[in-house]
Amino acid sequence: MDDNAEFYKDLPKVELHAHLNGSVSVQTMEKLIRRKPHLNIEHSMTAIGKGQRRTLDECFEVFKVIHKLVDTEEDILMVATDVIKEFAADNVKYLELRSTPREENHTGLTKKSYIETVIEAIQQCKNEGVDIDVRFLVAIDRRNGAEVAMETVKLAEEFMLSSGGLVVGIDLSGDPTVGDGRCLLPALQRARNSGLKLSLHMSEVPSQLEESELLLNLPPDRIGHGTFLHPEMGGSQSLVDRAVKGRIPLEICLTSNVKGQTVPSYSQHHLRYWYQLGHPCVICTDDKGVFCTDLSQEYQLAASTFGLRPDAVWTLSERAVDCIFAGDEVKQQLRQKWTELKPGLLQGAELQA
Numbered sequence: 120m121d122d123n124a125e126f127y128k129d130l131p132k133v134e135l136h137a138h139l140n141g142s143v144s145v146q147t148m149e150k151l152i153r154r155k156p157h158l159n160i161e162h163s164m165t166a167i168g169k170g171q172r173r174t175l176d177e178c179f180e181v182f183k184v185i186h187k188l189v190d191t192e193e194d195i196l197m198v199a200t201d202v203i204k205e206f207a208a209d210n211v212k213y214l215e216l217r218s219t220p221r222e223e224n225h226t227g228l229t230k231k232s233y234i235e236t237v238i239e240a241i242q243q244c245k246n247e248g249v250d251i252d253v254r255f256l257v258a259i260d261r262r263n264g265a266e267v268a269m270e271t272v273k274l275a276e277e278f279m280l281s282s283g284g285l286v287v288g289i290d291l292s293g294d295p296t297v298g299d300g301r302c303l304l305p306a307l308q309r310a311r312n313s314g315l316k317l318s319l320h321m322s323e324v325p326s327q328l329e330e331s332e333l334l335l336n337l338p339p340d341r342i343g344h345g346t347f348l349h350p351e352m353g354g355s356q357s358l359v360d361r362a363v364k365g366r367i368p369l370e371i372c373l374t375s376n377v378k379g380q381t382v383p384s385y386s387q388h389h390l391r392y393w394y395q396l397g398h399p400c401v402i403c404t405d406d407k408g409v410f411c412t413d414l415s416q417e418y419q420l421a422a423s424t425f426g427l428r429p430d431a432v433w434t435l436s437e438r439a440v441d442c443i444f445a446g447d448e449v450k451q452q453l454r455q456k457w458t459e460l461k462p463g464l465l466q467g468a469e470l471q472a
C-alpha cells in the first residue's frame with residue numbers, strides 16, 4: 120500500500136518481545152566474532168537472511184552458536200548496550216528486553232552476574248541519556264525444567280526489589296517442542312503472586328491445546344505468539360474466548376513466524392484473525408538480529424500485508440503503551456510523548472498515503 124519507510128522509522132514505538140541474544144545486530148556480531156576467532160563462527164551461522172526460511176529446530180541451533188559468542192560479562196554488557204541503542208535509533212521509546220540467565224563455568228559467569236550485567240547496561244544507557252525507557256523480563260527456558268524455573272523466579276523476585284523497578288516480569292520461552300509447560304506452573308504461579316508480570320510463549324506450535332489452557336488459567340499478562348490458539352489453526356474457541364475475556368494482549372512477531380515456518384506466509388498470519396476481533400495486538404520483533412529485521416520494518420509489513428492506513432498504524436503503536444509492564448506513571452509519560460509527536464507525523468503520512 121505505501122512504501123513510506125520514513126513514516127515507520129519516525130513512528131514512536133514500543134517493543135515488548137525482544138530476546139537479548141536474538142537481537143544482536145550484524146555490527147555487534149562482527150565485534151564478537153573478532154573477539155573469539157578460535158570458534159570459527161561466520162556471520163551466516165547467526166542470522167537468517169532475506170527470503171530464507173528455516174525449520175524451528177534449525178532456528179534454535181542458531182541460538183546455540185550465538186550463546187558461544189556471548190559467554191562473558193563483558194560480552195553481555197556490550198551486546199545489551201548495543202541492542203538498546205539500536206532500538207533507540209529505530210525510535211523505540213519503551214523497550215522490554217528479555218533474556219535467559221546463564222551460567223558459564225569456564226568464564227565465571229553466574230545467573231546472578233548475568234542479570235546484574237543486563238541491569239548495568241540499562242543503567243549505562245540511561246546515564247548516557249539514550250532516549251528510551253528499558254525494562255527487563257527474566258526468561259525461563261522451558262527445556263530446563265521445574266527446578267531451574269523456580270530458581271529463576273526467586274532470582275527475579277530479588278531483582279524486582281533491588282533494581283529500582285527495572286526487573287518487571289518473567290518470560291517463558293525456549294524450544295516449544297521440548298518440555299512440558301505443566302511442570303512449570305508452580306514457578307509461574309509463584310512469580311505472579313509476588314508481583315512479577317508474566318509474558319508467556321504460548322501455542323507457538325500446533326497441538327498444545329492442553330498446555331495453553333493451563334497457562335491461560337494463571338492467567339498471563341501477555342501472550343507471546345499464540346499462533347495456534349484460534350480454531351482455524353487447530354486451537355479452540357474456548358481458548359480464544361478466554362484470551363478475549365481477559366483482554367490478554369498478543370505479542371505479534373510477523374517475520375519470526377514466517378522465517379521459522381510456523382506461519383506459511385505474511386498474509387496468512389494470525390494477526391488478521393485477532394486484529395479483526397479488535398483484540399489488543401502488539402507488533403514486535405522477537406529476534407531482530409537472527410531474523411534480520413527491526414521494529415519499523417515489522418510495522419511496515421503489518422501495514423502492507425493488511426492494508427492499514429497511517430492512522431491505523433499510529434493507533435497500533437499508541438495502544439501498545441496500554442500493554443507495557445511498567446506502572447501507570449510511565450504509561451502517562453509515554454502517552455504524552457505520543458500526543459506531542461502525532462500532529463507532525465501523521466498529517467504528512469496521510470498526505471502521502
Ligand SMILES: CC(C)=CCNc1ncnc2c1ncn2[C@@H]1O[C@H](COP(=O)(O)O)[C@@H](O)[C@H]1O
Pocket residue numbers: 138139140141175176178179182217218219220258260292293294295320323375376378379380405406
Ligand atoms: C526458532 C524461532 C522461530 C525463534 C522464535 N521463537 C522463539 N520461541 C521460543 N523461544 C525463543 C524464540 N526466540 C528466542 N527464544 C529464546 O530466547 C533465547 C535467546 O535469547 P536469550 O539467550 O534468552 O537472551 C533462546 O535460547 C530461546 O530460549
Ligand SMILES: [Zn+2]
Pocket residue numbers: 136138292320343405
Ligand atoms: Zn519469542
